[in-house]
């Protein structure tokens with residue numbers, strides 16, 4: 001039968017009638033930029049994350065960039081970033097003229113290794129960006145303690161972690177500020193691009209609001225060199241409808257993860273995802289490890305099971321970051337992850353039959369490998 005990597009259409013269909021009503025209302029009022037639906041969504045999302053403020057921006061990358069700009073982090077400054085992440089985390093640092101200083105990951109959870117921070121910090125370090133990768137938060141207690149000790153800002157990259165929690169608190173409220181993405185495939189995704197900054201810091205929120213709007217808080221008066229990076233009212237209208245379903249959708253993802261865990265338990269040569277703190281993981285992605293990853297991926301493709309590699313090249317080996325001057329071997333855990341990770345189909349509406357079909361393909365093909373000596 002086959003299983004897609006992501007069934008976005010099922011989620012779109014679920015929200016469509018209400019989303020269309022809201023879209024029509026925005027169109028009727030022509031309230032397209034910085035409109036009421038945006039204000040409503042900012043309030044609701046801040047509340048959801050347990051943060052005092054939320055500011056809608058054009059993308060997750062912009063959310064990171066605008067936080068860095070608002071903290072006046074730029075040329076001459078360094079920011080600690082995990083070597084295994086989506087490239088946008090490091091791009092944001094470079095975009096403001098600062099230097100991303102890469103840190104290896106903790107191999108069991110794929111998040112920044114708190115013990116590796118000490119050897120990366122210098123007198124120029126201004127901030128650390130823990131990435132809540134695959135839907136699981138970084139180990140925030142030691143990261144925040146380290147940052148406080150060294151006077152660094154903690155900027156959560158929560159692009160993959162809407163609703164994830166750590167010690168009972170949600171992503172977006174675990175550091176000084178957080179960046180979210182509403183790229184359509186995220187746990188909370190718009191009908192296009194979008195992003196959000198959350199923070200308890202009123203001054204930071206005001207600064208980001210100004211920066212996202214040409215450096216202006218009063219029309220045609222410009223206090224600083226800003227950008228145009230606002231979350232569209234139309235996207236906010238859709239996100240308001242989807243936010244009400246986020247917890248149920250995350251539960252659907254956790255349910256699929258439990259199914260995988262049951263059906264893949266003990267499978268030879270596979271390492272299943274591990275949860276740092278039970279119940280906090282929202283499984284944006286379900287990521288296995290296998291030393292025979294490429295073979296497994298090819299075989300799953302033959303069974304029409306959608307799967308992807310997140311991510312095949314660590315930041316320091318990307319051509320764009322060659323200027324950092326790292327060789328292969330610089331961040332061994334990030335490199336090993338790039339060679340071994342494989343993301344299986346994961347979406348809230350996955351049925352147990354779909355989970356079983358994927359698991360059977362993973363298991364069946366794994367045992368086949370041995371006989372063929374692959």
Ligand SMILES: Cc1ncc(COP(=O)(O)O)c(C=O)c1O
Nearest residue numbers: 059060061086088089159181183
């Ligand atoms: C970890 C991470 N950081 C940042 C981003 C950037 O978000 P966007 O695509 O909205 O710019 C993404 C998603 O694409 C991401 O996965």
